Amino acid sequence: MIDIEKAALLVIDLQNDFVRQGAPMEVEDARKSLPTVKQLIEAARIKSLPIIFTKFMTGPRKTLIWNWSPQIEKFGACRRGFERTYVDVSGSRLCSDIVDEITPNPHDYVIEKYGYSAFKDTNLNSVLLSEGISSLIIIGTVTQICVADTVHDAFSLGYRVLVVSDLVTSFDPELQDAFIKNFSMKFGWVEKSREVINSIKKIQREN
Numbered sequence: 001m002i003d004i005e006k007a008a009l010l011v012i013d014l015q016n017d018f019v020r021q022g023a024p025m026e027v028e029d030a031r032k033s034l035p036t037v038k039q040l041i042e043a044a045r046i047k048s049l050p051i052i053f054t055k056f057m058t059g060p061r062k063t064l065i066w067n068w069s070p071q072i073e074k075f076g077a078c079r080r081g082f083e084r085t086y087v088d089v090s091g092s093r094l095c096s097d098i099v100d101e102i103t104p105n106p107h108d109y110v111i112e113k114y115g116y117s118a119f120k121d122t123n124l125n126s127v128l129l130s131e132g133i134s135s136l137i138i139i140g141t142v143t144q145i146c147v148a149d150t151v152h153d154a155f156s157l158g159y160r161v162l163v164v165s166d167l168v169t170s171f172d173p174e175l176q177d178a179f180i181k182n183f184s185m186k187f188g189w190v191e192k193s194r195e196v197i198n199s200i201k202k203i204q205r206e207n
Helices: 028-047 064-068 070-075 124-130 143-156 173-186 193-206
Strands: 007-012 051-056 083-085 092-094 109-113 135-141 160-169 189-191
Touching: 007 028, 007 143, 028 051, 028 135, 028 160, 028 193, 051 124, 051 143, 064 070, 109 124, 135 143, 143 160, 143 173, 160 173, 160 193, 173 189, 189 193
Parallel strands: 007 051, 007 135, 051 109, 135 160, 160 189
Antiparallel strands: 083 092
């Protein structure tokens, strides 16, 4: 199992253009998960676990990844510095920003990435090493894409990984279930959010 004492919480791509209603790359279940996501983040903060948010970013020039996400070209999805309005909030928001409900604190880390994996061409591994982290608790979206690519890289780097099954979300239930089954078979551990939050609270009581 993972070592929660040496764990970081990795929050993958819970951004306006994925979460907000009517967003170009909307994942409805990601929005529904926010209250519980917030509970887990608050538990991690009380325990002083490092919290790392990732942001999927796109720039003005076309790259290979645009072929697989047509929303980037059509709507400017997750474009750096681009604002848009959404159905479920008033006023405009930066489309690549983390949603208001879980805005990062000044001491949290925010990793910008231009691909699926949070490790590819970022400083994430250096951040984890600097914090003495050996285990990761993973939540966020999209399960079979950015979550999957990130946890596979984490496994390859030797991190012990726990995926919170009800707090990773997808637009495709079949792909969601397939990832969870495959991950738990060959890559790491899977638990529900209630179990993870209770484990964190238990350690708090013991300390």
